[in-house]
Amino acid sequence: MKKNFIIVLLGIGLIIYASTIIASRNTIYYYTTSETENIEITTNERIKLGGFVVEDSVSQEDGFTVFTITDGNKDIEIVFDGFIPELFQENMGVILDGVLDSDIFFADDMLVKHDNEYVSSDGETYDVKSYSK
Amino acid sequence: MMLYGPLAAWLAVSFFGPYDVTQGIYSKLLYIHVPTVWVAYLGYTLTFIYSVFYFFTKKQKYDSLAVANAKSGVIFTIVTLLAGSFWGKQTWGTWWVWGDARLNLTAILLLVYLGYIASRQFNKDLAKTAKNSSFIGIFGVIQIPILHFSVIWWRSVHQQASILSQETVASGDAPMSVDILTTLLISVLLVTLVHIFLSKIFRISNDILWDNYLNPKSRAKI
Numbered sequence: 001m002k003k004n005f006i007i008v009l010l011g012i013g014l015i016i017y018a019s020t021i022i023a024s025r026n027t028i029y030y031y032t033t034s035e036t037e038n039i040e041i042t043t044n045e046r047i048k049l050g051g052f053v054v055e056d057s058v059s060q061e062d063g064f065t066v067f068t069i070t071d072g073n074k075d076i077e078i079v080f081d082g083f084i085p086e087l088f089q090e091n092m093g094v095i096l097d098g099v100l101d102s103d104i105f106f107a108d109d110m111l112v113k114h115d116n117e118y119v120s121s122d123g124e125t126y127d128v129k130s131y132s133k
Numbered sequence: 134m135m136l137y138g139p140l141a142a143w144l145a146v147s148f149f150g151p152y153d154v155t156q157g158i159y160s161k162l163l164y165i166h167v168p169t170v171w172v173a174y175l176g177y178t179l180t181f182i183y184s185v186f187y188f189f190t191k192k193q194k195y196d197s198l199a200v201a202n203a204k205s206g207v208i209f210t211i212v213t214l215l216a217g218s219f220w221g222k223q224t225w226g227t228w229w230v231w232g233d234a235r236l237n238l239t240a241i242l243l244l245v246y247l248g249y250i251a252s253r254q255f256n257k258d259l260a261k262t263a264k265n266s267s268f269i270g271i272f273g274v275i276q277i278p279i280l281h282f283s284v285i286w287w288r289s290v291h292q293q294a295s296i297l298s299q300e301t302v303a304s305g306d307a308p309m310s311v312d313i314l315t316t317l318l319i320s321v322l323l324v325t326l327v328h329i330f331l332s333k334i335f336r337i338s339n340d341i342l343w344d345n346y347l348n349p350k351s352r353a354k355i
Contacts, residue, residue, distance in 0.1 A: 005265045008252050012245055012269060016276070019241045029233055029288045050288075085226025087156065095290055111225045116295040118163060120151040120310040128305035 030095045032071040041100065049076065049105055050095045050113065058090065069094060076100075082108040136334070139326035143168075146323065150316040159223040164316060165216040167296075168324035169209040170239075174277050176206030176328060177246065184270030187263060193343040196263040199270050201335035203249050205328050210243045225290060234283045235291040242280060245273050259346040 030048035031039060041047060051069030058067040065080040078096060088094065093115065098107030119125060147164035183199035186192070217239075218228045230236055249269040256262040284291050294301075296317070301307050307314055 005252065005255055008248055008255065008265075009268065012248055012272070015241055015244055015248075019238055019276075029290065083226065085224070087224055087226075111227060111230065111290055113290055114156060114224050114292060116292040116298075116308055118153040118160060118295065118309040118313045119155070120313050121154055122310055122312065124310060126307040126309055126311050126314050 033069060033074040033076045034071050036076065036100060037074070043101070044099055046097060046099060048095055048097050049078075049100070049107070050093065051076070052093050053088070053090050055090045069096070076103065076105050078105050078107055080107050080110060082110060084110060085112045087112045087114065136327065136330040139323045139330070143320055143323035143327065146316060146319055150320075151310065151312040153313070156224055159220055162216045162220040163313070164320040166213050166220060167317060168321040169216065170213040171321060172324045172328045173206045173209040173213060173242075174281070175325070176202040176209065176332070177242075177274055177277060180206065180246075180249075180270045181274035184267040188267045188271065191260070191264075193263070193347070194340075196267070197336045197339040197343060198332075199267065200250075200253065200339045201332040203246055203270065204335045205332040207243065207246050207250060208331070209324070209328065210239070210246065214239060214243065230290050233290050234287040235280070235289045238276065238280045238283055242273075242276050245269070245276065249273060259342060 030050040033049065033051045036047075036049065039047075049069070051071050054068040054070050054075060058065065060066070063081070065084065066078065067080070068075050068077050070076075080096065080098075088110065093113040095111040095113055096105065096107035097109035098105055100106075117125065143164075147161055150161055150164055152158050153160035153163075179202040180199045183195045183202065187195035187199060217236075221230070222228050249266055252266045252269055253262055256265065281294075281297070283289065284293050295308050296314075309317070
Protein backbone atom coordinates (compact mmCIF):
# COMPACT_ATOMS: atom_id res chain seq x y z
CA MET A 1 0.00 0.00 0.00
CA LYS A 2 1.72 3.10 -1.22
CA LYS A 3 -0.74 5.39 0.57
CA ASN A 4 0.12 3.99 4.00
CA PHE A 5 3.80 4.41 3.33
CA ILE A 6 3.35 8.07 2.42
CA ILE A 7 1.43 8.58 5.68
CA VAL A 8 4.28 6.99 7.66
CA LEU A 9 6.88 9.12 5.87
CA LEU A 10 4.80 12.26 6.50
CA GLY A 11 4.41 11.23 10.14
CA ILE A 12 8.12 10.74 10.62
CA GLY A 13 8.86 14.01 8.83
CA LEU A 14 6.40 15.77 11.12
CA ILE A 15 7.95 14.16 14.21
CA ILE A 16 11.47 15.23 13.24
CA TYR A 17 10.25 18.74 12.35
CA ALA A 18 8.38 19.05 15.65
CA SER A 19 11.37 17.80 17.62
CA THR A 20 13.63 20.47 16.10
CA ILE A 21 11.05 23.14 16.95
CA ILE A 22 10.65 21.84 20.51
CA ALA A 23 14.39 21.58 21.01
CA SER A 24 15.20 25.01 19.59
CA ARG A 25 12.54 26.63 21.77
CA ASN A 26 14.18 25.08 24.78
CA THR A 27 17.69 26.27 23.98
CA ILE A 28 17.51 27.78 27.44
CA TYR A 29 15.75 25.27 29.60
CA TYR A 30 16.62 27.31 32.67
CA TYR A 31 18.33 30.63 33.42
CA THR A 32 21.45 30.99 35.55
CA THR A 33 21.35 33.48 38.43
CA SER A 34 23.55 36.02 36.59
CA GLU A 35 21.27 35.94 33.55
CA THR A 36 18.31 37.18 35.59
CA GLU A 37 19.87 40.66 35.46
CA ASN A 38 19.56 40.80 31.68
CA ILE A 39 16.28 39.03 30.95
CA GLU A 40 13.05 40.93 30.63
CA ILE A 41 10.27 39.24 32.53
CA THR A 42 6.87 40.57 33.46
CA THR A 43 5.67 40.31 37.06
CA ASN A 44 4.31 36.89 37.96
CA GLU A 45 5.86 35.29 34.88
CA ARG A 46 7.11 31.83 35.77
CA ILE A 47 10.72 31.07 34.91
CA LYS A 48 13.15 28.26 35.63
CA LEU A 49 16.26 29.20 37.57
CA GLY A 50 19.34 27.00 38.00
CA GLY A 51 22.32 27.23 40.35
CA PHE A 52 24.26 25.60 43.15
CA VAL A 53 23.03 25.61 46.74
CA VAL A 54 25.30 27.85 48.86
CA GLU A 55 26.84 26.24 51.97
CA ASP A 56 25.19 26.99 55.34
CA SER A 57 22.32 28.85 53.65
CA VAL A 58 19.51 26.33 54.12
CA SER A 59 16.98 27.08 56.86
CA GLN A 60 13.30 26.58 57.66
CA GLU A 61 11.09 29.66 58.10
CA ASP A 62 7.29 29.57 58.56
CA GLY A 63 7.06 26.21 56.81
CA PHE A 64 9.11 27.43 53.85
CA THR A 65 12.59 26.22 53.02
CA VAL A 66 14.81 29.24 52.55
CA PHE A 67 18.22 28.97 50.90
CA THR A 68 20.56 30.74 48.48
CA ILE A 69 21.73 29.55 45.08
CA THR A 70 24.64 30.86 43.05
CA ASP A 71 26.31 30.41 39.68
CA GLY A 72 29.60 31.72 41.06
CA ASN A 73 28.87 35.38 40.26
CA LYS A 74 25.45 36.21 41.61
CA ASP A 75 23.51 34.85 44.59
CA ILE A 76 19.72 34.72 44.68
CA GLU A 77 17.66 33.95 47.76
CA ILE A 78 15.07 31.22 47.28
CA VAL A 79 11.84 30.78 49.22
CA PHE A 80 10.71 27.27 48.46
CA ASP A 81 7.43 25.55 49.17
CA GLY A 82 7.11 22.12 47.61
CA PHE A 83 8.46 18.61 47.33
CA ILE A 84 12.16 18.44 48.17
CA PRO A 85 14.03 15.63 46.38
CA GLU A 86 16.09 13.39 48.65
CA LEU A 87 19.38 14.47 47.06
CA PHE A 88 18.87 18.16 47.86
CA GLN A 89 21.95 19.31 49.82
CA GLU A 90 24.63 21.99 49.98
CA ASN A 91 26.72 22.53 46.82
CA MET A 92 24.26 20.48 44.75
CA GLY A 93 22.95 21.86 41.46
CA VAL A 94 19.21 22.58 41.47
CA ILE A 95 16.67 23.85 38.92
CA LEU A 96 13.74 25.74 40.42
CA ASP A 97 10.43 26.74 38.88
CA GLY A 98 8.76 29.87 40.17
CA VAL A 99 8.47 33.65 40.19
CA LEU A 100 11.20 36.23 40.69
CA ASP A 101 10.04 39.19 42.80
CA SER A 102 12.53 41.91 43.79
CA ASP A 103 15.57 39.63 44.02
CA ILE A 104 13.75 36.89 45.91
CA PHE A 105 12.73 33.83 43.94
CA PHE A 106 9.52 32.13 45.09
CA ALA A 107 9.58 28.54 43.86
CA ASP A 108 7.31 25.53 44.27
CA ASP A 109 9.03 22.98 42.05
CA MET A 110 12.57 21.66 42.35
CA LEU A 111 14.76 19.36 40.29
CA VAL A 112 18.15 18.22 41.52
CA LYS A 113 20.62 18.37 38.64
CA HIS A 114 23.39 15.92 39.33
CA ASP A 115 26.66 16.30 37.41
CA ASN A 116 28.44 13.58 35.45
CA GLU A 117 30.72 12.51 38.30
CA TYR A 118 30.44 9.02 39.71
CA VAL A 119 32.62 8.51 42.77
CA SER A 120 32.45 5.25 44.69
CA SER A 121 33.61 4.61 48.24
CA ASP A 122 37.28 4.77 47.20
CA GLY A 123 36.72 8.51 46.75
CA GLU A 124 38.80 9.16 43.63
CA THR A 125 38.10 9.54 39.95
CA TYR A 126 40.05 7.80 37.20
CA ASP A 127 43.27 9.61 36.32
CA VAL A 128 45.11 8.16 33.33
CA LYS A 129 48.59 9.14 34.59
CA SER A 130 48.43 7.19 37.83
CA TYR A 131 47.47 4.02 35.91
CA SER A 132 49.82 4.20 32.94
CA LYS A 133 53.08 3.68 34.88
CA MET B 134 21.72 -20.04 26.05
CA MET B 135 24.12 -17.68 24.28
CA LEU B 136 21.60 -14.91 24.92
CA TYR B 137 20.81 -15.67 28.57
CA GLY B 138 24.48 -16.00 29.62
CA PRO B 139 25.51 -12.38 28.90
CA LEU B 140 22.07 -11.17 30.04
CA ALA B 141 22.42 -12.86 33.44
CA ALA B 142 26.04 -11.72 33.79
CA TRP B 143 25.03 -8.13 32.97
CA LEU B 144 22.23 -8.10 35.55
CA ALA B 145 24.57 -9.62 38.16
CA VAL B 146 27.30 -7.07 37.42
CA SER B 147 24.75 -4.23 37.68
CA PHE B 148 23.32 -5.62 40.91
CA PHE B 149 26.63 -6.23 42.68
CA GLY B 150 28.58 -3.35 41.11
CA PRO B 151 29.88 -0.29 42.98
CA TYR B 152 27.80 2.87 43.21
CA ASP B 153 28.21 6.64 43.55
CA VAL B 154 28.16 7.49 47.26
CA THR B 155 26.31 10.80 46.81
CA GLN B 156 23.51 9.41 44.66
CA GLY B 157 23.15 6.14 46.56
CA ILE B 158 22.46 2.63 45.31
CA TYR B 159 20.13 3.78 42.52
CA SER B 160 23.18 5.14 40.69
CA LYS B 161 23.77 1.48 39.76
CA LEU B 162 21.15 2.18 37.08
CA LEU B 163 24.16 3.68 35.27
CA TYR B 164 25.09 0.12 34.24
CA ILE B 165 21.64 -0.31 32.65
CA HIS B 166 21.00 3.16 31.24
CA VAL B 167 24.33 3.96 29.56
CA PRO B 168 25.16 0.59 27.89
CA THR B 169 21.59 0.14 26.57
CA VAL B 170 21.51 3.56 24.93
CA TRP B 171 24.96 3.06 23.42
CA VAL B 172 23.92 -0.31 22.01
CA ALA B 173 20.68 1.23 20.72
CA TYR B 174 22.85 3.78 18.86
CA LEU B 175 24.91 0.86 17.55
CA GLY B 176 21.78 -1.02 16.42
CA TYR B 177 20.33 1.99 14.59
CA THR B 178 23.68 2.74 12.96
CA LEU B 179 23.84 -0.86 11.69
CA THR B 180 20.23 -0.51 10.49
CA PHE B 181 21.37 2.55 8.55
CA ILE B 182 24.34 0.73 6.98
CA TYR B 183 22.33 -2.38 6.04
CA SER B 184 19.45 -0.21 4.72
CA VAL B 185 21.92 1.52 2.39
CA PHE B 186 23.27 -1.90 1.30
CA TYR B 187 19.75 -3.20 0.71
CA PHE B 188 18.73 -0.11 -1.21
CA PHE B 189 21.58 -0.53 -3.68
CA THR B 190 21.90 -4.33 -3.90
CA LYS B 191 18.32 -5.53 -3.13
CA LYS B 192 19.79 -8.58 -1.38
CA GLN B 193 17.35 -9.96 1.20
CA LYS B 194 20.02 -10.69 3.80
CA TYR B 195 20.73 -6.97 4.20
CA ASP B 196 17.04 -6.29 4.81
CA SER B 197 16.92 -9.02 7.47
CA LEU B 198 19.99 -7.56 9.17
CA ALA B 199 18.53 -4.04 9.09
CA VAL B 200 15.23 -5.16 10.64
CA ALA B 201 16.95 -7.30 13.28
CA ASN B 202 19.15 -4.42 14.46
CA ALA B 203 16.22 -1.99 14.53
CA LYS B 204 14.07 -4.38 16.62
CA SER B 205 16.87 -4.95 19.11
CA GLY B 206 17.56 -1.19 19.15
CA VAL B 207 13.91 -0.49 20.02
CA ILE B 208 14.06 -2.91 22.96
CA PHE B 209 17.22 -1.25 24.29
CA THR B 210 15.73 2.24 23.80
CA ILE B 211 12.71 1.22 25.90
CA VAL B 212 15.05 -0.18 28.59
CA THR B 213 17.17 2.99 28.63
CA LEU B 214 14.05 5.18 28.97
CA LEU B 215 12.69 3.06 31.83
CA ALA B 216 16.03 2.94 33.67
CA GLY B 217 16.62 6.65 33.08
CA SER B 218 13.15 7.55 34.27
CA PHE B 219 13.55 5.52 37.46
CA TRP B 220 16.96 7.10 38.09
CA GLY B 221 15.42 10.52 37.44
CA LYS B 222 12.79 9.90 40.10
CA GLN B 223 15.51 9.07 42.64
CA THR B 224 17.92 11.86 41.68
CA TRP B 225 16.09 14.77 40.05
CA GLY B 226 12.91 14.07 41.96
CA THR B 227 10.72 13.44 38.92
CA TRP B 228 10.06 10.60 36.45
CA TRP B 229 10.12 12.80 33.38
CA VAL B 230 10.94 16.42 32.52
CA TRP B 231 8.68 17.76 29.79
CA GLY B 232 10.43 20.26 27.55
CA ASP B 233 13.93 18.93 28.09
CA ALA B 234 15.67 18.44 24.75
CA ARG B 235 17.57 15.23 25.60
CA LEU B 236 14.52 13.46 27.03
CA ASN B 237 12.10 14.49 24.28
CA LEU B 238 14.54 13.57 21.51
CA THR B 239 15.03 10.09 23.02
CA ALA B 240 11.27 9.55 23.10
CA ILE B 241 11.06 10.68 19.46
CA LEU B 242 13.92 8.33 18.51
CA LEU B 243 11.85 5.47 19.93
CA LEU B 244 8.72 6.61 18.03
CA VAL B 245 10.58 6.79 14.70
CA TYR B 246 11.94 3.25 15.03
CA LEU B 247 8.56 1.96 16.21
CA GLY B 248 7.38 3.54 12.93
CA TYR B 249 10.10 1.61 11.11
CA ILE B 250 8.83 -1.67 12.58
CA ALA B 251 5.21 -0.69 11.85
CA SER B 252 6.15 0.08 8.24
CA ARG B 253 6.96 -3.64 7.82
CA GLN B 254 3.25 -4.40 8.06
CA PHE B 255 1.93 -1.93 5.49
CA ASN B 256 2.56 -3.89 2.33
CA LYS B 257 1.98 -7.55 1.55
CA ASP B 258 4.76 -7.42 -1.02
CA LEU B 259 7.90 -7.96 1.05
CA ALA B 260 10.25 -6.48 -1.58
CA LYS B 261 8.28 -3.21 -1.62
CA THR B 262 8.08 -3.22 2.19
CA ALA B 263 11.83 -3.67 2.46
CA LYS B 264 12.46 -0.82 0.03
CA ASN B 265 10.05 1.50 1.88
CA SER B 266 11.49 0.65 5.29
CA SER B 267 15.03 1.21 4.08
CA PHE B 268 14.15 4.92 3.61
CA ILE B 269 13.25 5.19 7.30
CA GLY B 270 16.37 3.23 8.23
CA ILE B 271 18.51 5.63 6.22
CA PHE B 272 16.96 8.91 7.38
CA GLY B 273 16.28 7.89 10.98
CA VAL B 274 19.99 7.77 11.78
CA ILE B 275 20.22 11.59 11.57
CA GLN B 276 18.71 11.73 15.04
CA ILE B 277 21.64 9.99 16.75
CA PRO B 278 24.21 12.83 16.50
CA ILE B 279 21.48 15.38 17.36
CA LEU B 280 20.56 13.33 20.43
CA HIS B 281 24.13 12.77 21.55
CA PHE B 282 25.13 16.44 21.29
CA SER B 283 21.81 17.77 22.63
CA VAL B 284 23.24 18.16 26.15
CA ILE B 285 26.05 20.33 24.74
CA TRP B 286 23.98 22.39 22.29
CA TRP B 287 21.05 23.01 24.62
CA ARG B 288 21.02 23.61 28.35
CA SER B 289 19.51 20.48 29.79
CA VAL B 290 18.59 18.94 33.12
CA HIS B 291 20.44 15.87 31.85
CA GLN B 292 24.11 15.75 32.82
CA GLN B 293 26.91 15.96 30.27
CA ALA B 294 28.43 12.76 28.93
CA SER B 295 30.98 11.20 31.31
CA ILE B 296 32.78 8.97 28.82
CA LEU B 297 31.89 10.03 25.27
CA SER B 298 32.81 13.68 25.89
CA GLN B 299 35.54 15.70 24.24
CA GLU B 300 37.23 16.25 27.60
CA THR B 301 37.36 12.56 28.55
CA VAL B 302 38.44 11.39 25.10
CA ALA B 303 41.16 14.07 24.82
CA SER B 304 42.66 13.72 28.32
CA GLY B 305 42.05 10.02 28.96
CA ASP B 306 40.82 10.86 32.46
CA ALA B 307 37.22 10.12 33.36
CA PRO B 308 35.03 11.76 36.01
CA MET B 309 34.44 8.34 37.54
CA SER B 310 36.04 6.05 40.06
CA VAL B 311 38.06 3.18 38.58
CA ASP B 312 35.74 0.47 39.93
CA ILE B 313 32.64 2.21 38.52
CA LEU B 314 34.37 2.80 35.18
CA THR B 315 35.47 -0.85 34.93
CA THR B 316 32.00 -2.13 35.81
CA LEU B 317 30.48 0.21 33.22
CA LEU B 318 32.81 -0.97 30.46
CA ILE B 319 32.12 -4.64 31.32
CA SER B 320 28.38 -3.86 31.16
CA VAL B 321 28.81 -2.27 27.73
CA LEU B 322 30.58 -5.43 26.52
CA LEU B 323 27.88 -7.72 27.93
CA VAL B 324 25.02 -5.64 26.50
CA THR B 325 26.74 -5.69 23.10
CA LEU B 326 26.77 -9.51 23.32
CA VAL B 327 23.08 -9.52 24.30
CA HIS B 328 22.38 -7.34 21.27
CA ILE B 329 24.31 -9.65 18.93
CA PHE B 330 22.37 -12.74 20.01
CA LEU B 331 19.03 -10.95 20.25
CA SER B 332 19.35 -9.50 16.76
CA LYS B 333 20.32 -12.96 15.49
CA ILE B 334 16.96 -14.30 16.71
CA PHE B 335 15.12 -11.46 14.94
CA ARG B 336 17.21 -12.01 11.83
CA ILE B 337 16.27 -15.69 11.61
CA SER B 338 12.55 -14.90 11.87
CA ASN B 339 12.87 -12.34 9.09
CA ASP B 340 14.85 -14.78 6.93
CA ILE B 341 11.88 -17.16 7.21
CA LEU B 342 9.54 -14.40 5.96
CA TRP B 343 11.84 -13.86 3.00
CA ASP B 344 12.04 -17.58 2.31
CA ASN B 345 8.23 -17.81 2.22
CA TYR B 346 8.12 -14.79 -0.07
CA LEU B 347 10.80 -15.97 -2.50
CA ASN B 348 9.84 -19.70 -2.55
CA PRO B 349 6.05 -19.85 -2.06
CA LYS B 350 5.70 -23.20 -3.85
CA SER B 351 8.10 -25.08 -1.62
CA ARG B 352 5.94 -24.04 1.33
CA ALA B 353 2.66 -25.03 -0.38
CA LYS B 354 3.81 -28.67 -0.71
CA ILE B 355 4.26 -29.01 3.02
